[in-house]
Amino acid sequence: EVQMVESGGGLVKPGGSLRLSCAVSGFTFTAYSLNWVRQAPGRGLEWVSSISQSGNHIYYADSVKGRFTISRDNAENSLYLQMSTLRAEDTAVYYCARQNMVRDSHNYYYYYMDVWGTGTTVTVS
Amino acid sequence: EIVLTQSPGTLSLSPGERANLSCRASQTFFSTLLSWYQQKPGQAPRLLIYGASKRASGVPDRFSGSGSGTDFTLTIVNTEPDDLAVYFCHQFDRSPYTFGQGTKLEIK
Numbered sequence: 001e002v003q004m005v006e007s008g009g010g011l012v013k014p015g016g017s018l019r020l021s022c023a024v025s026g027f028t029f030t031a032y033s034l035n036w037v038r039q040a041p042g043r044g045l046e047w048v049s050s051i052s053q054s055g056n057h058i059y060y061a062d063s064v065k066g067r068f069t070i071s072r073d074n075a076e077n078s079l080y081l082q083m084s085t086l087r088a089e090d091t092a093v094y095y096c097a098r099q100n101m102v103r104d105s106h107n108y109y110y111y112y113m114d115v116w117g118t119g120t121t122v123t124v125s
Numbered sequence: 126e127i128v129l130t131q132s133p134g135t136l137s138l139s140p141g142e143r144a145n146l147s148c149r150a151s152q153t154f155f156s157t158l159l160s161w162y163q164q165k166p167g168q169a170p171r172l173l174i175y176g177a178s179k180r181a182s183g184v185p186d187r188f189s190g191s192g193s194g195t196d197f198t199l200t201i202v203n204t205e206p207d208d209l210a211v212y213f214c215h216q217f218d219r220s221p222y223t224f225g226q227g228t229k230l231e232i233k
Contacts, residue, residue, distance in 0.1 A: 035222075037170075037224075044211075044213060044224060044225075044226045044227045045162070045164070045170060045213050045215075045224040045227070046224065047215070047221060047222045047223060047224060050220070050222065059220040059221070059222070060220075060221075061221045062126075062221065095169055095170070097170075099217075100175075102175075102176075108155075108157045108176075109157060109158075110157045110158070110175055110176040110179070111157075111158055111175075111217035112160040112172060112175035112176070112181075112215075112217065113160070113162075113170075113172060113215070114172045114175075114181065116169040116170055116171070117169065118169050119169055
């Protein structure tokens with residue numbers, strides 16, 4: 001069964017740090033880029049960060065750049081998000097998501113997030 | 126940054142009616158990079174549509190997507206009570222990979 005399971009959420013004081021983990025099973029971990037997406041209470045989805053299959057290409061939302069670090073351990077089938085200098089506005093449910101890529105017969109590339117975890121809650125207060 | 130603006134904010138329909146959800150982008154981009162997600166209360170998002178018009182595995186054919194350039198639409202025909210959810214569009218054209226703010230679908 002394809003599965004992504006987040007952990008590491010909790011209550012932390014402003015200025016503190018937290019490390020989220022996402023354990024992956026049921027698919028070839030090294031074949032996919034991975035993403036973190038968050039959702040503040042009662043709000044919409046916000047893309048946070050993306051990491052390529054090898055870890056060579058990394059992107060961040062401006063709201064977390066310089067404070068959050070995404071990484072992956074391809075030997076452990078795990079994705080991580082190191083969060084530091086946390087703020088109240090970082091309070092959210094954090095989801096990890098698989099980024100799938102398909103190329104069609106016309107050489108058009110499709111990118112989308114097709115597998116999601118159930119989320120882990122981070123509260124900064 | 127590509128800003129995705131969804132409308133309406135809330136859509137209230139009776140079962141069996143048709144829903145048209147709009148997603149407008151601040152810049153044009155390839156439709157192959159536009160996807161739609163459904164999020165039911167208390168659940169994680171679920172992929173509905175990718176490439177603007179391709180249904181994900183297991184998605185009923187009541188759901189369809191269309192559009193290109195800057196204007197995209199998610200259509201739900203014969204809405205059912207189980208369609209109660211918030212629907213988000215998303216772009217993977219360039220970082221930051223933004224979401225729309227969502228459209229909440231209410232079933233009367």
